[in-house]
Amino acid sequence: MRGFIVTAKPDLAAARTDWLEGLAAERRMARLTVEAYERDTRQFLAFLTGHLGQPPGISDIADLKAIDLRAFLAARRNDGVGAHTLGRGLAGIRSLLRFLERRGLASSAGATAIRSPRKPKSLPKPLTARDALRATSVGEQLADEPWVAARNAAVLTLLYGCGLRISEALGLTADQVPSKAGPVLRVAGKGGKTRLVPILPAAIQAVEDYRRQCPYALDAGKALFRGVRGGPLAPAIVQREMKKLRSALGLPDSATPHALRHSFATHLLGCGGDLRAIQELLGHASLSTTQVYTGVDTERLLAAYEAAHPRA
Numbered sequence: 306m307r308g309f310i311v312t313a314k315p316d317l318a319a320a321r322t323d324w325l326e327g328l329a330a331e332r333r334m335a336r337l338t339v340e341a342y343e344r345d346t347r348q349f350l351a352f353l354t355g356h357l358g359q360p361p362g363i364s365d366i367a368d369l370k371a372i373d374l375r376a377f378l379a380a381r382r383n384d385g386v387g388a389h390t391l392g393r394g395l396a397g398i399r400s401l402l403r404f405l406e407r408r409g410l411a412s413s414a415g416a417t418a419i420r421s422p423r424k425p426k427s428l429p430k431p432l433t434a435r436d437a438l439r440a441t442s443v444g445e446q447l448a449d450e451p452w453v454a455a456r457n458a459a460v461l462t463l464l465y466g467c468g469l470r471i472s473e474a475l476g477l478t479a480d481q482v483p484s485k486a487g488p489v490l491r492v493a494g495k496g497g498k499t500r501l502v503p504i505l506p507a508a509i510q511a512v513e514d515y516r517r518q519c520p521y522a523l524d525a526g527k528a529l530f531r532g533v534r535g536g537p538l539a540p541a542i543v544q545r546e547m548k549k550l551r552s553a554l555g556l557p558d559s560a561t562p563h564a565l566r567h568s569f570a571t572h573l574l575g576c577g578g579d580l581r582a583i584q585e586l587l588g589h590a591s592l593s594t595t596q597v598y599t600g601v602d603t604e605r606l607l608a609a610y611e612a613a614h615p616r617a
Contacts, residue, residue, distance in 0.1 A: 314362030430559035452518035468569035
């Protein structure tokens, strides 16, 4: 991050560096998020340089007005930046200003007064039941080694069969997946919240098939899913394997590992599942987050109606 040219006076540039380092070291923010905040605030300081006619210092942003921030957002919007990126950029600026505020150097009131750009609502894109079953079948996996094919099938089966996030599946330890005698999975989700999720016999069997073939010792407390060199399996590997499946099976571009979680929720709802129960299974903090799947189900019903009804 130090290699980028930042258009700011030394006092503000130094404070910004301290803020970024604190995000990574103290708040343990994800590396990609820190990089995005670095980029967003760098663009903001470049805008202020033109807006003010000189590189900004702490005194220039100490009492930054909402109108200045709206001008920045308008300029970014004119460059074709979407609402999601604008919202993240505003979040980064607010975080920097709050950091300066805690040091008695600035006020974050102007940034707090602005509403985040409204993001367009988009419905999740689940797979069909047939495609989801094909994607999770060990016989369809494209890995050269049988144990790797079994591993990939087990991971994808947990995403579709239990509605897990990819990070939740890869965060499982070797002693967490139960036997058939106790088919409940304890999952550590977002924010460290733990939930209990029923695990289907097919998912247990897929994991057992992988365990039996895995060449590495799967000790209790250690990662269940391993890479080819024995280390914990990385999400990027699962995403890459799913990309191969998309091509081989003719699946749509929306067929990602996370789409299997969407498919879990959508197919449950379509078969009469209770929305509140699905919320608990997915680990959503708010029911409104889960309600988006009702839109998916309604869309599918309307499509079926239009295809079948003689007056449609």
